[in-house]
Amino acid sequence: MTGPIMFAGAPYSGMTPMIVTAAEIARRGHEVHFVGIERYRGEFDHHTAGTGAQYISLGAGESPADPEGWDDATYFSFTQRSRWKSALAFITHNLDVDLQIEWYKKLDAEVERVKPALLVVDCLSQHAIDVAMTRGIPYVIKACLMPSFVMQPWLPRGYPWPYSGLPAEMTFGQRVANSWFKFRMKTVMFRPKVFPRAVKYAKAVRELGINAKSMQPRARIDNAALVMFHTVLDLEYDFPKPDNVVSVGSIAPPLPELPDEKDISSWLDAHESVVYLAFGTINRLSTESIGQMLQAARRLAPHALLWKIPKDQWENRPAGVEVPDNVRVEHWVPSQFDVLAHPNVKVFFCHAGSNGMHECLNFGKPMVSRPGWIDCHDIAHRIDDAGMGLTLDDVHEVKADDVVDKLTRVLEDPSFTERAQHWTAKQRNAGGVTRAADLIIELAS
Known part of the structure; x- marks a missing residue:
């Protein structure tokens, strides 16, 4: 008999795969609790x-990691x-010790109440890993991030260090830059704005009796x-990866999601070819x-463009610039x-985010990337090296010529779609939500 299964999601990292997995397990008749x-x-x-799954709220989740609270300088x-x-x-801004401890206490109380047989935790949910390791509860780490971002202690010498934005094949200068970046990232906790918070967290760990090993990657x-x-x-x-690492491929909800x-x-x-x-x-x-993007869209006709852009950004478009007939804007x-x-x-x-890339690969669609920040630059290299897309030359200021060049090449060269479909087949063969649910249920039994 399967005991209760509790999911612990991470704020602001995209919870769809966690939620879809929890829903699949609940539909099979198992007791599921989701903390987020x-x-x-x-x-x-x-x-x-209709599944009986229960949602346990950590509250509004007002955190420095919430993009809605970032001013332009941030x-x-x-x-x-x-x-x-x-x-x-990013590390300095988002390291909120008080919030981590608050979430730890709330989750710990819910674990005491529910007494789950298994915790399923997002890789960014440090508070959930703290609870699992301290209480000795079996746990599964689920990660939408690329494996190297989560498993840094296993990376060999010369590996492009996570968040460096460097490719697998590096020039001599890039190798030097990579080594220097790696050193600085491994010693980031000793930075003046970070060290006091690390000390504060270590003190809280001792006072709360948290298993100190949970702080070790x-x-x-x-x-x-x-x-x-x-x-x-x-x-x-x-x-190299340890034996407890598994891949289930990307996870999508039953489709159509909104029939x-x-x-x-x-x-x-009504449009035969859409970007x-x-x-x-x-x-x-x-x-x-924004103006350059509209210029590019006009030149891409007869291809159409469905553009999802937040309302506040769209209102910042150039005055007097008409939206081409082949463009549809949605906020x-x-x-x-x-x-x-x-x-x-x-x-x-896209912006080469991990969630977006894997959502796209459910359907065999190639990508053009304008990586935005932190891990997106690394993921853009994976997309390009896998043969399923191209990255803009200048990701900071969009240029119409660059956009037209990259999109035209990906639209007209069938090899990009063929490679995307190759990776889609591999994703589906990994088992998706069905295999993820099977593995989790087996561990909770």
């Missing part, structure tokens, strides 16, 4: 309706040209029952870049899965 911030309750309720510190400075700014992996990646391991640059949505789907039906453009809610375009798309699944969508023009 309030913003994910609606998505959870949609996917788990955002641009994360997206500056220096990979090291952007990574340091290798121990977190070694003690996990499974480390489950929502990718195909072949997409990653190779490195009654007709507005966007009808527009897609879907979505840079996520984090990335911000300058007025000049919110009800289901990105349904859009990417549509046969008339030929290319995904």
Whole structure:
């Protein structure tokens, strides 16, 4: 008999794969509890309706990691040209010890109440790993990130260090830069703005009786029952992995996700070749870049462009510039899965986020990338090296010529679609949500 299974999601990292997996397990009749911030309750309720799965809220989740709270200075510190400075700014800004301890206490209380047989935790949920290791509860780490971002202690010498934005094949200068970046990242906790917070967290760990090994990256992996990646391991640059690492491929909800949505789907039906453009809610375009994008779209006709852009950004477009007839602008798309699944969508023009890349690969669509920040530069190299896309030459200021060049090449050269479909087949062969649920249920039995 399977005991209760508790999922612990990470704020602001995209919880769809976690929620879809929880829903699949609940549909099979198992007791499921999902702990997350309030913003994910609606998505959870949609996917788990009628299953009896329970949502446990950590509250509003007001955190420095929430992009909606970033002013322009903060955002641009994360997206500056220096990979090291952007990574340091991100770490410094988001290291909120008080919030981590608050979440730890709330989750610990719920674990005491529910007494789960297994914890399924997002790789970014440090508070959840703390609870699991301290209480000795078996746990599964689920990760939408690329494996190298999670398993840094296993990376060999010369490996392009996570967040460096460097490719597998490096010039001599890039190898030197990589070594220097790696050193600085491994010693980041000794930086003046970081060290006091690290000391504060270590003190809290002692006072609360948290297992100190939970602070060690290798121990977190070694003690996990499974480390489950929502990718195909072949997409990653190779490195040795322990035996508890598994790949289940990308995870998508049952489709169509919103079968009654007709507005966007009808527009897609009416256009034979569509580029879907979505840079996520984090990335911000300058007025000049929006103007350049509209110029590029006009030149791409007869191809059409469905552009998802937040309303506040769209209002920053150049004054007096008309929107071409082949462009449809949406401030919110009800289901990105349904859009990417549509046969008339030929290319995904994206910011090379991990979630977006894997969502796209469910449907064999190639990509053009404008990597926005932190890990996106690394992922863009994986997309290019896998033969399923191209990256803009200048990712900071969009240029119409560059956009037209990259999109035209990907639209007209069938090899990009063929390679994308190759990786889609591998993703599906990995088992997806069915295999993820099978493995989790087996561990909870």
